[in-house]
Amino acid sequence: MSSSPLPGDASNDPTDDQTGRFVRQPNGRVRPLSPHMQIWRWHITMVASIAFRVTIGAATFGAMFVIGWLAVLAFGPEAHATFAALAGSPLGLLIGIGLTWVLFSFMLNGGRHLINDATIGLELKPADLMSHIAVWGPFVLTAILWIVLFATGRVSL
Incomplete structure (x- = not known):
C-alpha cells in the first residue's frame, strides 16, 4: 500500500x-x-489580476510617450511636425490604440480594486462579474472610441 x-x-x-x-x-x-x-485552474479573476499588472507596466511606456511629446514641443514646430507624423502613422496609431486599451483597463481594474477595498463584491459571482468587466470592457471601450474617432474624421490612415 x-x-x-x-x-x-x-x-x-x-x-x-x-x-x-x-x-x-x-x-x-x-x-x-x-x-x-x-x-x-485558470479563472477570470486571475486574468483580471494579470491584466492589471500588465497595464501598470504599459502605463509606464505611455508616460514616457507623453514626456517625449512634451520634450518635442520644446524643440519647436519642426520637431512637433515630425512627432505628429509618427503618431499619425500606422505604427503610431497602433501605439495610440494600445495606450487607449491600457487607459481603459487601468480605469476598470482600478475601479474593481476600489470596490473590493471597500469590502464590496468579494463573493464569487460579483467578483467574477467585475473581473469580466475589467477584462473585456477595455476592448469594447477602445473599439468604440477609435471607431468614433475614425468615423468623425478626427483620425485617418
Missing part, C-alpha cells in the same frame, strides 16, 4: 522527494511548495 508523503515525516527528506512537492525551509522543516499556475 502506497501512501503519499507527509511534510513532517522524517523519511520524506526533500532530497528524497521524487515529486518535487516538498522543500526544506531554512528552519529545517519540510513543507509543501505553494500551488503553482500548473495546479490552479
Whole structure:
C-alpha cells in the first residue's frame, strides 16, 4: 500500500522527494511548495489580476510617450511636425490604440480594486462579474472610441 508523503515525516527528506512537492525551509522543516499556475485552474479573476499588472507596466511606456511629446514641443514646430507624423502613422496609431486599451483597463481594474477595498463584491459571482468587466470592457471601450474617432474624421490612415 502506497501512501503519499507527509511534510513532517522524517523519511520524506526533500532530497528524497521524487515529486518535487516538498522543500526544506531554512528552519529545517519540510513543507509543501505553494500551488503553482500548473495546479490552479485558470479563472477570470486571475486574468483580471494579470491584466492589471500588465497595464501598470504599459502605463509606464505611455508616460514616457507623453514626456517625449512634451520634450518635442520644446524643440519647436519642426520637431512637433515630425512627432505628429509618427503618431499619425500606422505604427503610431497602433501605439495610440494600445495606450487607449491600457487607459481603459487601468480605469476598470482600478475601479474593481476600489470596490473590493471597500469590502464590496468579494463573493464569487460579483467578483467574477467585475473581473469580466475589467477584462473585456477595455476592448469594447477602445473599439468604440477609435471607431468614433475614425468615423468623425478626427483620425485617418
